[in-house]
Amino acid sequence: MKRITSAENPLIKTLRSLSTEPGAVRKLGQVWLEGIHLIEAALAAGHAAEPLITTDTGLLDPEIAALVERVGTTQTVVLHQALFNWITAVENGPPVGMLIARPKSSKPRPGSALILDRVQDAGNVGTMLRTAAASGCGAVYLLRGCAGVWSPKVLRSAMGAHFVIPVFEDPPWEQVLNIVPRPIYATHMQADTVLYELDLKEPVTWIFGNEGQGISDALVAKCSALVRIPQADGVESLNVAASAAICLYEGVRQSQFSKTLS
Numbered sequence: 444m445k446r447i448t449s450a451e452n453p454l455i456k457t458l459r460s461l462s463t464e465p466g467a468v469r470k471l472g473q474v475w476l477e478g479i480h481l482i483e484a485a486l487a488a489g490h491a492a493e494p495l496i497t498t499d500t501g502l503l504d505p506e507i508a509a510l511v512e513r514v515g516t517t518q519t520v521v522l523h524q525a526l527f528n529w530i531t532a533v534e535n536g537p538p539v540g541m542l543i544a545r546p547k548s549s550k551p552r553p554g555s556a557l558i559l560d561r562v563q564d565a566g567n568v569g570t571m572l573r574t575a576a577a578s579g580c581g582a583v584y585l586l587r588g589c590a591g592v593w594s595p596k597v598l599r600s601a602m603g604a605h606f607v608i609p610v611f612e613d614p615p616w617e618q619v620l621n622i623v624p625r626p627i628y629a630t631h632m633q634a635d636t637v638l639y640e641l642d643l644k645e646p647v648t649w650i651f652g653n654e655g656q657g658i659s660d661a662l663v664a665k666c667s668a669l670v671r672i673p674q675a676d677g678v679e680s681l682n683v684a685a686s687a688a689i690c691l692y693e694g695v696r697q698s699q700f701s702k703t704l705s
Contacts, residue, residue, distance in 0.1 A: 444511075444519045445494075450529060454520065458496070458530040458542065461595075468545055468593040476598060477533050477540040479506050484603030486513060490543045494518040498527050501538040510539065532595040545593060549609045554581030555646045555694055556623040558616075560662055561588035561653040562683060568592065569600020570684040571651070576604035578691040581646065584611045584619045588653075616662065623648040626667030629658050630686050634669040641670060643694040644701070651687050 447455060460467040461475035468474055473493070476482055482495070492514040499521060501507045511519050522530075527538050557575045562568050568590045575583050585592050592612045598605065611619075620627070624646040630638075641647075650666065652658030663669070672681060672689055681689070 444516045444521050446521045448523060448526065450526060454542075455522075455526065455530060458540070461542075462530050462532045465591055465594065468591060472545050474543050474545050474593045474598075475530075475540060475595065476543060477531060477536060477595065478599065479510065479537055479539060481598060481603055482510060482539065482541045484606045485541065485543055486510075488546075488606035490546065490606070492518045493542045493544060494520050496520050496522060496527070496530075496540045496542070498522055498524045498538040500524060504537060504539075507537060507539045510541075514541075533599070546605070548611045551582035551609050551622065553646065554579050555691065556581055556648040557583045557687065557691070558619060558623070558648060558650040558662075559583065559585045559589050559652075560616075560650060560658045561586065561656070562651065563588070563590055564654055565590040565594055565596035566600045567654065567682070567684045569597040569602075569604075571687045572597070572601040572604040572608070572610065574684070574688045574691055576601075576608040578688075578695050580608060580691065582609045582611065582623075584614055584623075586616050586619070587613045620665055627665060628668055628670050628690070629663065629666050630672055630690065631657070631669040632671060632680055634671040636668050636670045638670050638672050638690060638693055641668075641693075643697045645698070647694065649687065649690050651683050654683055 457471060458475055461473060476485055495510060495514045495518055497507055557580050572583055590597055592610055627648040629650040650658050650662055672686060
């Protein structure tokens, strides 16, 4: 195992940039993963450690030791705890991380599609990725203006969903609309059509937009219909990630359980 003690080491500078600079992933072509579950998800998906990073304390943890054994000691770097603390974006997390090459987008799979239009909160983006993966979506498209899909907070919120579902970052929306399933829906509080009136037994496409502004007028014009999620009077609109979960899982209910429950 290699040991690094200097913050001036090129690898440490790279990890610090990936942990703190929004545009570093695109610039460097690498992704910094933190946490045992996220690392295990990446390894299960076939991504190689470039390398695995831990500390002397981390080596004493059975789960981290198992990761070291899995990737090999030649692909493991050990840091002093203070140096690891300088590069980590996680407070009080296990002292382990892994550098990988930025994954390339794969082909969309069969299933409904999720399009995010300028969703800027990293927690929302990660939660929506996780929900899309859990509900069986075939792909997620993050249009320009969304939080960086490989940023540390999105990665943590998604809990490994990046390695389960095809994810496309910054594609031209016109091209996306040419390949996604029809019909295309978006939510709006004043829409006439209620979510539970839709037939969602077959794959559809959902568009969810910016937390404050919703989806763009150009995308509204391309929707087959705007739909409303019923809610009590006097309540503000639902969080965008909550709305996405409700809509995606209504599709799951109809396609998988409607006959069972009827």
